[in-house]
Amino acid sequence: MSVTVRVPAKVNVQLAVGGARPDGFHDLANVFLAVGLYDEVTATPADSLRVTCSGPDAAQVPLDASNLAARAALALGERYGVPADVHLHIAKDIPVAGGMAGGSADAAGALVACDALWGTNASRAELLDICAELGSDVPFSLVGGAALGVGRGERLTELAVGGTFHWVFAVADGGLSTPAVYRESDRMWEGHDVPAPEASPALIEALRAGDAEALAGVLSNDLEPAALSLFPALESTLTAGLDAGALAALVSGSGPTTAFLAADAGSAEGVAEALRKSGTCRAARVASSPAPGATLTSPTS
Numbered sequence: 252m253s254v255t256v257r258v259p260a261k262v263n264v265q266l267a268v269g270g271a272r273p274d275g276f277h278d279l280a281n282v283f284l285a286v287g288l289y290d291e292v293t294a295t296p297a298d299s300l301r302v303t304c305s306g307p308d309a310a311q312v313p314l315d316a317s318n319l320a321a322r323a324a325l326a327l328g329e330r331y332g333v334p335a336d337v338h339l340h341i342a343k344d345i346p347v348a349g350g351m352a353g354g355s356a357d358a359a360g361a362l363v364a365c366d367a368l369w370g371t372n373a374s375r376a377e378l379l380d381i382c383a384e385l386g387s388d389v390p391f392s393l394v395g396g397a398a399l400g401v402g403r404g405e406r407l408t409e410l411a412v413g414g415t416f417h418w419v420f421a422v423a424d425g426g427l428s429t430p431a432v433y434r435e436s437d438r439m440w441e442g443h444d445v446p447a448p449e450a451s452p453a454l455i456e457a458l459r460a461g462d463a464e465a466l467a468g469v470l471s472n473d474l475e476p477a478a479l480s481l482f483p484a485l486e487s488t489l490t491a492g493l494d495a496g497a498l499a500a501l502v503s504g505s506g507p508t509t510a511f512l513a514a515d516a517g518s519a520e521g522v523a524e525a526l527r528k529s530g531t532c533r534a535a536r537v538a539s540s541p542a543p544g545a546t547l548t549s550p551t552s
């Protein structure tokens with residue numbers, strides 16, 4: 252028997268970053284929105300823990316114990332006293348090291364898949380607890396939809412989304428390390444007081460109303476200056492998408508993927524085509540929001 256779980260990517264429609272904490276993390280007001288680009292994780296019983304990966308970016312994904320999906324299986328197994336003898340196959344469609352929480356998606360997917368395969372029947376609260384141990388973005392990959400994450404981003408409050416948002420994601424040539432982007436942001440703030448992070452009421456209202464124009468006016472990412480400082484070529488990608496008619500453009504999370512909000516599906520296709528022709532990115536993908544969190548798609552026997 253195998254179990255397959257589908258998990259979405261995310262874009263941060265607001266990422267407010269506070270000062271560095273003693274534990275090295277930053278307090279956030281992090282408004283996550285799940286987007287319809289998915290990884291699929293399939294769990295099959297095996298003699299020992301093994302990870303494989305397919306997809307265009309598969310070569311960049313570690314297959315050893317550092318893989319977040321493997322870490323998730325081990326964490327669940329440890330908690331329930333089940334040996335993590337499982338083959339995890341990741342069908343990867345989410346850009347790797349792109350600021351779209353691909354590894355986090357695989358962790359949430361592996362957790363839900365192993366829970367079903369092993370019959371451990373963990374409660375939602377227990378799953379969220381394990382997710383938070385695995386990484387700050389992992390709880391949101393489980394939940395999907397839209398949510399405000401506080402603390403280091405792991406403490407979630409779900410948010411209402413009143414319509415479909417159309418996005419284009421420009422995949423950059425190369426990746427950015429999330430800790431390096433936070434470090435660069437700290438460096439850029441050196442000598443200044445960092446304001447406490449606060450969620451924007453106008454942004455939460457734009458999501459609730461499903462109003463793309465209003466959302467376009469309030470999108471913000473405090474990590475964008477740091478991502479641009481480390482990856483200056485992204486400026487020309489942002490400009491190319493705006494010139495092609497996107498309502499707004501921003502760096503997705505820690506980057507280097509850039510995200511463009513479009514007025515409708517047709518406009519998104521046009522922006523994607525223009526980005527592909529611009530030569531400022533490796534690929535341009537169209538996707539809509541919100542998307543569901545980790546979802547079991549095939550318990551096959």
Ligand SMILES: C[C@](O)(CO)[C@H](O)COP(=O)(O)OP(=O)(O)OC[C@H]1O[C@@H](n2ccc(N)nc2=O)[C@H](O)[C@@H]1O
Nearest residue numbers: 275276277279386387388389403404429430433504505
């Ligand atoms: C940039 C975002 O993707 C926005 O959602 C997240 O904040 C990053 O989440 P993530 O990749 O799940 O991050 P984690 O695996 O928890 O942490 C990786 C590293 O990112 C930095 N980090 C992460 C989250 C946070 N609130 N403050 C941080 O400073 C720390 O250097 C940490 O060691």
Ligand SMILES: Nc1ncnc2c1ncn2[C@@H]1O[C@H](COP(=O)(O)OP(=O)(O)OP(=O)(O)O)[C@@H](O)[C@H]1O
Nearest residue numbers: 318319347348349350351352353354355357388429
């Ligand atoms: N299952 C996985 N898929 C992709 N990368 C993984 C995975 N497990 C571990 N990694 C490692 O994590 C690094 C970051 O990968 P990931 O794709 O999650 O980045 P990201 O999308 O920028 O993350 P985030 O948006 O959560 O900061 C990769 O370079 C890789 O070394």
